Amino acid sequence: MTRRAVVTGGGTGIGRAVARRLAAGGDEVTIVGRRSEVLKATAAELNTEFDSDRVGFATGDLADPDQVTELAAQLVAGGPIDVLVNNAGGNPNQPSTDLTGLADAYTDAFRINVITAVLLTEALLPDLSRPGASIVSVSSIAALRGAGPYGAAKAALHGWALGLASQLAPQGITVNVVAPGFVPATEFWATRLTPELEADRVAQIPLGRAGTPDQIAAAIAHLASPDAAWTTGQILQVNGGTLLGRG
Ligand SMILES: NC(=O)c1ccc[n+]([C@@H]2O[C@H](COP(=O)([O-])OP(=O)(O)OC[C@H]3O[C@@H](n4cnc5c(N)ncnc54)[C@H](OP(=O)(O)O)[C@@H]3O)[C@@H](O)[C@H]2O)c1
Structure with missing residues (x-):
């Protein structure tokens, strides 16, 4: 049976790679983001690649409760959701020593990384397939080794996901997290990656090379697959061994 999947941030980077992988496996995928022209182009590219119309898109700011309510109504109009990524x-912001700037930086980081996941998940909960749906959220190695507001926000995603995993397990829904390491071929790094910074990051990776969006997508696709039906409440690190250090 064709699964129905929703991938947030699916227009670019890791999310695009996830959408591509799920669509390659025959899933119907809706990618979600704020920029309709980006989503439209990605959906068109993937549909051309797979000679299909199985990738659609829906536009909205996932940190805005009203927009999420509208988005969720669109997303469930075609039936229950089997996979939510x-x-x-x-x-978004570097920490500031000024308290107002600090408050803004933490608030923005939580809005973009936590509120986006919490609002859409809660809005879709009644319409997730039971049993069998899977929810996979993307955090970061920053949650495990600290990195200001961004690391704190990604760590909050872990606590939220673990609580949700125990809440939804009796209904046959799995909830897991993938925590990527350094993946430079994304918009995340587009405006701030210098050759020096890239070399420094790669030097910290025991496997000796940066990650790719496809490698992160493979882990997400596994956790969203029937092969992972008995895996829940897990945080899967995909980072070339970075947290181990270089020994
Ligand atoms: N790249 C890395 O090294 C790395 C490492 C660890 C974790 N991560 C995490 O991996 C995930 C994917 O990031 P990426 O690296 O693939 O970078 P990316 O290309 O910048 O992707 C982020 C996506 O999120 C969407 N987005 C952001 N805020 C949104 C909002 N309020 N509402 C709807 N969509 C929103 C963006 O689309 P719009 O701008 O169009 O909304 C964009 O498509 C992120 O959670 C990131 O924190 C990345």
Whole structure:
């Protein structure tokens, strides 16, 4: 049976790779983000690649409760959702020593990385397939080793996902998290990656190379697959061994 999947932030980077992988496996995928022209182009590229119309898109700001209510109504109009990938996120602001700036930086990081996942998941909950749906959220290695507001927000995603995993397990719904390491071929790094920074990041990775969106997508696709039907409440690190250090 064809599964129905929703991938947030599916127009670019890791989310695009997830949408591509799920569509390649025959899933009907709706990608979600704020920029309709980006989503439209990605959906068209993937549909051309797979000679299908199985990738659609829906536009909205997932940190805005009213927009999420509208989005959720659109998303469930075609029937229950089998796979929800909460991938939208980012690292919006650098911390400031000024308290107002600090408050803004933490609030923005939580809005983009936590509120986006919480609102859409809650809005879709009544319409997730039971049993059998899977929810996979994307955090970061920053949640495990600390990185200001961004790391704190991604760590909050872990606590939320663990609570949701025990809440939804009796209904046959799995909830897991993938925590990627350094993946430079994304918009996340587009405006701030210098050759020096890239070399420094790669030097910290025991496997000796940066990750790719496809490698993160493979882990997400596994957790969303029937092969992972007995896996829930897990945080899967995909980072080339970065947290181990170089020994
Ligand atoms: N790249 C890395 O090294 C790395 C490492 C660890 C974790 N991550 C995490 O991986 C996830 C994917 O990021 P990426 O690296 O693939 O970067 P990316 O290309 O910048 O993707 C982020 C996506 O999230 C969407 N998004 C952001 N805020 C949104 C909102 N309020 N509502 C709806 N959509 C929103 C963006 O689309 P619009 O701008 O059109 O809304 C964009 O498509 C993020 O959660 C990121 O924190 C990335």
